[in-house]
Structures are given as C-alpha cells and as structure tokens.
Amino acid sequence: MDLFERALLGVLITGLVAPSLGIYLVQRRMSLIGDGIGHIALTGVGLGLLTSTQPVLMAVIVATLGSIAVELVRSRGRTSGDMALAILFYGGISGGVFLVGLAPGKSNANLMAYLFGSPLTTTEDDLIVMAVLGAIVLLVTLGLRPWLFAICQDEEYAKVSGLPVRLLNLLLAVMAAVTVTVAMRAVGLLLVSALMVVPVAAAQQLSRGFAGTMLLSMLGGVGAGAGGFFLSLRLDTGTGATVVLTAIALFVLMVLAGPLLRRRKRVSNGSAGEPPEWVLEG
C-alpha cells in the first residue's frame, strides 16, 4: 500500500466512524463535546512525545479519562459544570503544548500535525490501530443503537425503564474518546468534532428517522472524506481542513436541496401535507 492509499483509507475510516458516534452527541445537544475531548487528548499526545511512548496510545488513555470526567460533570447536571468543562478543555490543550515543548527534538511541525491532521504521514501500524479502534466504535454505535438512542433521547425515561443508564453513558463517553483518537491522524484534534457533527447536520436535512439519519451521515462522512482528500491533493491544501470544508459544503447543499426533495416525496405519496386537525377547547 502506498502513501496515498494509506492516507485515503485513514480519512475514509474517520469519515465513517466519526458521524456514527457524533449523532448521539448531537441528539443530546452536546455537539461541542467532541471538540473538548480533542483538546484533552492533546495532553496525551504531549505525554507520549515526552516519554517516547506511542502518542496515539497515550492520547487514547488521556482522552478516555477526560471523557469520563466530562460525563461525570454532565450527569451531575450542576450549573457550575459549564465552567468545569471549560477549565478541563483549556487545561488539556495547554498541557499538551507545554509537554510537547519539554519533549526532546521538539518541533512545531509535530504539534501542527496532531492539531490539524497529517494523513500523508500515516504508517501501516497507524492504519491498523485506526481500523481496529474504528471497528470497536462501530460495533458499539451500530450494535447498541436502540439503547444508546433511548438514553440520549430521554434519559429519565430510560432510567425508569431499568436500562443500565450509567454504564451506557460511560460507554458512550469512552467511545467518544476513542473516536477522537481515530480521527486525530486524518483531520487533527481541533477538527475532529466537525466530522462528528457536520455530516449529521447534513443528513438530518433529508432524513425522517434516527436510523436513516445515522446511515446518511455515515455516507456523507465517507463522501466528504474522499472528496476533501482528492481536493486537498489537487489544491495542495491541508487535508483535514479541506475535508471539513467539503462536509460543510455538503451541509449547505442539503439545506438548499432539502425542501425540494421533501416536496417531491410528499407529492409522490399522494398526500399534500398534514390533514387539518381541529383543536377544540376542552
């Protein structure tokens, strides 16, 4: 496998996996959490470079710990939680930059690669790690869809139905951290969240249900990944940023095309809109 194939494959894995996890964050109206976890993961990268261990491994560990901390803050529902998250996120990114500075052979190029992605440096080992971690995330997000849907749609109801809500929440938090690490190489820690959220936003312009949104968003993620990758080669621009911009272009296109497609569907169904409903005073 050559350089470009490895890079493309890495971007495609990211495009497939990130929205499948991101849809649950969007459903909870916590679209920005992925970004925060990305910030925290940078501390892991810094630790890895400083101690000359695998930065990816350390990133997974630190992002997971950070993600669990975020989940604990969220589930407590404290009003001060917002502040706690801000401190955690900025502490994470500063810690990362600080530790990279202490590391031997420090270079800003290295830091930039983790922050904004550098798919062309993907090694065969990186790719194997990405594929394995990506498969684990997909197994959870697709396999546990009804349960994860239930806790994200109505957490109190899920509690009263006896679902293992705390366990599922933690699992979702850990998977978010793993997804961030998977996407780190392809789009970078600062842009990870975009691929979790933007394809979902694009998909829900067309879809009617949760399962449909999930499928479409994964297709959109792969499409934006491939499109952005080739565009970035052609224009010699940063791959991560180009992929994200492609996804946003897709979103804008769907916003414009959505009403047209919906109208056509309604006409073909033979029913023009909602039946009128009489609202009587009780």
Add this chain to the structure above:
Amino acid sequence: MTSVLRIEHGAVAFSGRPVLRDLSLIVHTGDVLAILGANGSGKSTLIRAALGLVPLSDGSVELFETPLRRFRQWRRIGYVPQRMGAGSGVPATVREVVAAGRLGKRGFLRPPGARDRKAVHDAIAMVGLGSRAKDPVATLSGGQQQRTLIARALAGEPDLLVLDEPTAGVDAASQEAFAHALRVFVDGGGTVVLVAHELGPLRPVVTRAVVVHDGVIAHDGPVPEPAGHHADPDHDHVHPHAPDHGEGFWGTR
C-alpha cells in the same frame, strides 16, 4: 390485595424548601388513581419520588412490595412523562420513540423478536397514530406527541402505568384517544397512577382520587364531586353568556 406502590412518611425538599411533607399513600392492584392538586402542590414530585427520579429526604418507597433501592423489575412500570425529552436534536420517527419503550421488556443486547415488533405496532395503533408511525415526532401536534409517549409506555406491556399530567394542553381528539387507551389498559387488569390538573374525558376511568395540597394529602377517596374543574384554584373559565351577568350584553334583558 397486594400493593403496587407504597409511600410511608415520604418527604422531599428542593434545596431546603419542603415540597412533600410526611406523605403516606398505598396504591393497590387494579386502582386507577388520580393525583389532583393545584400547580406547585407537589403532585408531580410525588410520582417522581415514587419512581426514584427525585430522592426522598425522609420516609420510604416500595414498588411491588420491594424497597425502591432493591427494586429491579422496572419492566413492570410504564412511565409517561409530561413532555417529550429535551434531547431531540436528531429526527426520530414515532416508531423509533415507541420502540424505546420495549427495551426494558426485550432485555439488554437482545435483537427484537416478532412479539416485540407486534407490541410496538399495537401500542401505536392503540393511541390512533397508526398512519403516522414513520413520521418524525417533531412534525406531530403536542397532543399527538403526548400520545406517542403513552404508546411508548404501553409497548412494554407494564402492570403499572404512571402518567404525569397526560392531558395538560392536549387537544380533544388526543384526550379521547388517551381515555380509550387507558380504558383498554385497565380492562386488561392494569393499575394506573396519573397526575392531573383536570380529568376531562379521563374522569369515568378513574376509581380513586387523592388531592395533594401543600405537600400533604388533603383528600383520599372518590373523585371529589363539588371540587370539579370550576372550583379548581387555577381554573380560569369565563362565562360571558352566564345568567348571573345581571344585564345582557346589550343592556336590556
């Protein structure tokens, strides 16, 4: 007769302010109990405490004769909250929401069987939303969304149905659909606890009423007759055509 819900000397306080004070209540199998009271009387808090969603500061709760802390048979309970959950940033169809109500019965990690699918289908039909099953819930009216929530609770085939203000601000058609679904559930031997401000078409189904006032139970027995909805403290009913207006609108009568 076995008790489905038993609260003994229950007390709840929100940041020091008491909402329920020394409240005791037993609900038996087959009861159709309405918990009535003004806004802020603590009636919703009462059922939320009974389900463990709000911690008790004092007293105890038993569900199906098991202390709340050790209670695990949640699939026997169908809960209908006041509103659709806040987390709905992604579209979801009526069927997807109702299917979530089957998960407790279905068991963790089990794929849905034919019975599960039928239960979901039947619950949607029962509340009269059969033709809307594939529509996003966000496109439904408030009353239809409320019906979706009762279908979700019914899909799990519970023994006890707990409803928090199911008919508040709901159109007449949905109230009727609600009353019908409740009647079928009760005829099948189910127990119901519902919090309400006004009973409306649910009234004939209710067998017992409890009035919560100021954090304690002020009445327990048949649905209070004279305290119909006109006597309700928050009731705001205007009678422009009532005879006691004295003069007619045009001045002479």
